Amino acid sequence: MPRRIFITGYGIISCIGNNIDETLTSLLQSKPGTGRIRHIDTILKDELLVGEIPKSQEELFAMAGITPVEGYSRNALLGIIAAREAFLQGQLDENRNLKTGLISATTVGGMDRCELYYNDFLTNDSRNAHIDAYDCADSTERIASLLGIHDFVTTISTACSSAANSIMLGARMIRTGRLDRVLAGGCESLTKFHLNGFNALKILDKDPCKPFDQHRAGINLGEGAAYLVLESEESLEKTGNTAMCELAGWGNACEAFHQTASSPDGVGAFLAMKKALEMSGLQATEIDYVNAHGTGTDNNDLSEGRAIEKLFGESIPMVSSTKPFTGHTTSAAGSTEAILSIFCIQHQVIWPNLNFRERISDLSFSPVEKLLTGVQVNAVMSNSFGFGGNDTSLIFKKV
Amino acid sequence: MADAMLPSYIRKINMDQIITSYCRIRDNEVIVNDRLIFYQENIVKFAEVLKSVYIQEQIIYPKFYKMDTISKLGFLATELVLKEKVLEGYRPGAVGVVLSNSSSSLDTDIAHNETIKDRSSYFPSPSVFVYTLPNIVIGEICIRHKIKGENVFLISEAFNGKMLFCYVDELFTNERVDACLCGWVEVLGNKYNAMVALVENNRPMQGTPAGFKPLLFNIENLNLIMTRN
Amino acid sequence: MEELIEKLKKEVIEQLNLEDINPDDINPDSPLFGEGLGLDSIDALELIVLLEKNYGIKIEDPKDGKKIFHSIRTMAEYITEHKK
Numbered sequence: 015m016p017r018r019i020f021i022t023g024y025g026i027i028s029c030i031g032n033n034i035d036e037t038l039t040s041l042l043q044s045k046p047g048t049g050r051i052r053h054i055d056t057i058l059k060d061e062l063l064v065g066e067i068p069k070s071q072e073e074l075f076a077m078a079g080i081t082p083v084e085g086y087s088r089n090a091l092l093g094i095i096a097a098r099e100a101f102l103q104g105q106l107d108e109n110r111n112l113k114t115g116l117i118s119a120t121t122v123g124g125m126d127r128c129e130l131y132y133n134d135f136l137t138n139d140s141r142n143a144h145i146d147a148y149d150c151a152d153s154t155e156r157i158a159s160l161l162g163i164h165d166f167v168t169t170i171s172t173a174c175s176s177a178a179n180s181i182m183l184g185a186r187m188i189r190t191g192r193l194d195r196v197l198a199g200g201c202e203s204l205t206k207f208h209l210n211g212f213n214a215l216k217i218l219d220k221d222p223c224k225p226f227d228q229h230r231a232g233i234n235l236g237e238g239a240a241y242l243v244l245e246s247e248e249s250l251e252k253t254g255n256t257a258m259c260e261l262a263g264w265g266n267a268c269e270a271f272h273q274t275a276s277s278p279d280g281v282g283a284f285l286a287m288k289k290a291l292e293m294s295g296l297q298a299t300e301i302d303y304v305n306a307h308g309t310g311t312d313n314n315d316l317s318e319g320r321a322i323e324k325l326f327g328e329s330i331p332m333v334s335s336t337k338p339f340t341g342h343t344t345s346a347a348g349s350t351e352a353i354l355s356i357f358c359i360q361h362q363v364i365w366p367n368l369n370f371r372e373r374i375s376d377l378s379f380s381p382v383e384k385l386l387t388g389v390q391v392n393a394v395m396s397n398s399f400g401f402g403g404n405d406t407s408l409i410f411k412k413v
Numbered sequence: 414m415a416d417a418m419l420p421s422y423i424r425k426i427n428m429d430q431i432i433t434s435y436c437r438i439r440d441n442e443v444i445v446n447d448r449l450i451f452y453q454e455n456i457v458k459f460a461e462v463l464k465s466v467y468i469q470e471q472i473i474y475p476k477f478y479k480m481d482t483i484s485k486l487g488f489l490a491t492e493l494v495l496k497e498k499v500l501e502g503y504r505p506g507a508v509g510v511v512l513s514n515s516s517s518s519l520d521t522d523i524a525h526n527e528t529i530k531d532r533s534s535y536f537p538s539p540s541v542f543v544y545t546l547p548n549i550v551i552g553e554i555c556i557r558h559k560i561k562g563e564n565v566f567l568i569s570e571a572f573n574g575k576m577l578f579c580y581v582d583e584l585f586t587n588e589r590v591d592a593c594l595c596g597w598v599e600v601l602g603n604k605y606n607a608m609v610a611l612v613e614n615n616r617p618m619q620g621t622p623a624g625f626k627p628l629l630f631n632i633e634n635l636n637l638i639m640t641r642n
Numbered sequence: 643m644e645e646l647i648e649k650l651k652k653e654v655i656e657q658l659n660l661e662d663i664n665p666d667d668i669n670p671d672s673p674l675f676g677e678g679l680g681l682d683s684i685d686a687l688e689l690i691v692l693l694e695k696n697y698g699i700k701i702e703d704p705k706d707g708k709k710i711f712h713s714i715r716t717m718a719e720y721i722t723e724h725k726k
Contacts, residue, residue, distance in 0.1 A: 016587075057532060121546060123517075133530050150517060150568060168576075171517060171568055172548045179565060186583055207522070210529045211542035216687060216704045266563040267506060270555035273543040275683060285506055285561060401543065402552035404564055475680055478661040536695045539687035540658075 019185045020257035020413065022195075022245050023106075024353045025099025027092055028238030028340045029065040032077065033099055038357060044385050046339045046368055048222060048234050053088075054126075056206045062218055065236025065341020066204055067092070085143035087124035088237075090153035092346075093201035096239035097157045100197060104243030106161065109253050112194040115166035116158045117184045118241075119176030119200030121345040123150035126203045153201055166193055171345070173400030174307075175266075176200050177240065178348030178408055182264040184244045194249040199241030199349035208344070209235060215274065223310035223342075224369035225335035226319065226381045230310045236341020240349035242356075259359050262296065262393070262411040265289025269403025275313050280321030282405040283307075287325050287395065290407040300393055301331045301409070303364050305355045306381070307397040308335020309342055318397065319377040331395075334367035334382040348398035352408060355394040359412050363387050430585055430630035433621050434498035435596075435610035435638050436490040438466070444641075445493045446625035459603045463489060470496070474557065481521040481544035482605070484553045487512060487598040490609040491554045497625070498611055500592065502618035505561035507591040509584045510551045512609075513567040513577060514599040517547045550598055562590055572597050572608075574635040581612055581630070592617070597639065608639050646718045654714065657692045658685050670714040686711060693717075699724050 024034060029047030031037035040047065048065045051058070067074075074091040075082040078098075097118070101107065106114060124147035131141040146152070154169040166187065170180045177200030184198035212218050212235060219232035243255075250257060267289065269282030276283065291298060307318055315335075322330060336354050343350050358364055367381035392412045399405045437444045441462055443451035451469060456462050463485045467477055472492055480488060500508065521544045528537045543549065548566040555564060563584060569576060577595055584590040596609035612630045621627050628634040651665040660679060668679070675681050686707045693699040693710075699721065701707060710720045 057535060125522075129526070132526065151570075169568055170565070171546070172564075172566060173546045183565075186587070189587070190583060192579075206529065207526065207545075210537045211525060211539075211545060214537035214539040214542050214687065214691070215684075216539075216690075266565075268510070268551070268555040268561050268564045270505070270552075270559055270561050272556070272682065273549050273552055273684065282561065289506075400548070401546055402548040402564075403555060404548055404552075475660070475662055478659045479685075536691050538691055540684050543684055 022255035023104025023243030175400035176345035178398035178406040201239035225308035263294030263409035276317035280317040283321035338368035487550035
């Protein structure tokens with residue numbers, strides 16, 4: 015019998031809230047957090063709608079409890095804020111003899127500060143601390159040293175599935191006995207670098223995104239950080255923590271189709287969801303809700319929708335994308351949505367797919383339109399798909 | 414200590430998997446399964462090494478020219494590995510890819526930044542941007558060889574044979590993978606270094622390549638391939 | 643028009659990194675996408691950049707690209723019509 019993996023803590027920051035409570039409140043009020051860009055000086059400032067956290071660098075320093083000093087990226091500060099919230103709830107500061115790891119995902123890394131100084135780097139040495147923070151591992155290392163996690167520390171970078179892959183790797187480290195508990199998740203801040211890149215791909219919606227809608231027009235990029243505490247059963251006995259739910263299954267597959275586009279029939283999405291389902295030991299009919307990747311692009315939603323149809327056949331569970339709330343937080347999306355999925359199990363709710371009007375003509379199902387409360391939610395599937403065709407699906411189950 | 418008490422990565426000492434083919438590309442030379450198949454002293458530009466190897470090996474895949482440098486490097490190394498040892502017979506979902514490096518996609522990130530830094534000449538290129546992720550090289554390899562299993566790109570300061578071994582070992586042990594490409598694909602400017610190895614179960618599909626004695630899949634042998642002159 | 647077609651062939655080859663293709667290999671009336679040159683959706687976006695960079699023509703909706711980029715000739719015609 016493989017070791018079971020339990021979730022005992024979480025922490026989150028995004029445009030809909032600076033912590034768990036605020037996030038939950040926004041969701042329960044069906045209140046999205048997207049708006050115009052305020053903290054990045056970009057040519058696209060007035061053009062795009064994004065899920066930016068309405069905090070300046072100084073405010074984030076204060077929230078992170080750190081004296082402002084150069085070398086901290088916005089990304090690292092977001093990571094520290096969310097990771098610490100999870101750390102404290104999971105009581106990782108106790109029982110230091112338990113083998114504890116940190117697995118953090120990011121793809122843009124310290125780009126947000128770096129890009130402010132890169133262009134005159136050769137003529138101006140005064141801001142080199144920002145350049146040093148460019149590395150993806152920089153935010154991870156800062157979180158690890160601040161929280162005193164040393165047994166295993168690593169960074170995962172697989173685009174928009176990164177944070178789901180952190181959780182998956184964390185679970186495996188526990189299952190194979192290498193670690194007792196893991197702080198796993200991801201952080202990502204908005205940058206000119208990827209706003210411009212996504213814009214060049216012409217997949218950004220200038221208005222609030224509408225996943226799974228016939229007239230969807232693209233993504234609202236977002237930023238944030240989210241971390242979960244994963245523990246083995248033995249660890250639970252020592253820490254005395256209460257399990258919020260169990261991570262019952264995970265699956266990762268490669269699309270092998272295109273650098274950035276999903277295949278028309280969603281083969282990678284299907285394989286990942288199928289693997290996760292098989293591992294969980296659940297029947298397809300036992301999944302109560304799918305928190306879809308649902309980016310709002312033409313390509314993703316049709317592809318993912320078809321994969322969902324193929325996997326669930328006649329009995330498609332309730333489906334929604336929560337990206338209209340948070341924006342697409344790319345490398346933090348997997349753990350952000352994992353937490354939103356866990357909320358569903360804890361509070362017996364299902365989040366609405368905001369901005370939905372009309373079903374995609376090629377799909378047989380529509381997403382959930384209004385907030386549902388008092389519903390039985392025992393098992394939730396959370397999807398995260400990344401460029402490169404890296405697709406991951408996680409299943410959380412009530413204990 | 415009883416065997417069963419040890420973590421699986423120590424317990425098995427890996428008699429189950431072998432490296433059936435590998436390729437290493439660095440310093441203007443290409444080694445495939447211990448044989449030097451390409452060497453040119455005078456090339457100064459890394460891009461020329463890539464193109465020369467592509468032409469010498471008579472690979473026909475026009476998309477190659479559209480890839481960024483890291484994808485070209487990973488693609489070529491994999492192409493040469495699988496030229497020696499075909500990957501037929503496996504379910505697409507049972508083949509994994511685990512690659513690593515230290516500079517992520519920085520080489521291409523710099524190229525993308527060049528296109529957006531000047532507002533008077535602002536033309537971000539979609540075909541450059543799509544490569545500003547380290548795992549796109551895996552995507553390209555998977556597209557070429559129809560691989561659909563788990564894929565991950567790991568970043569560490571230097572080549573870490575233990576990390577690579579542990580990840581791949583876990584895929585074989587618990588994730589029902591039957592074959593896995595793994596290695597290191599690093600590019601930054603003119604500095605580059607690649608090693609890609611094919612790991613298979615002890616009785617691989619399609620046998621083993623002629624003239625190469627498969628190596629046991631373990632940390633020592635990964636390090637050996639990486640450092641061998 | 644013929645001059646523009648020849649120029650466009652070279653520009654397309656350069657912009658899309660079609661290193662193993664010569665301008666003479668491209669028939670100005672053959673479809674650019676599908677079998678022809680093996681171009682994909684990213685190439686279509688790249689052609690939008692080409693029009694903007696070299697001819698000052700902006701295409702907002704990538705779906706319009708389908709008609710414009712049907713062949714080198716349709717591209718040339720579009721440029722002649724819209725060039726500022």
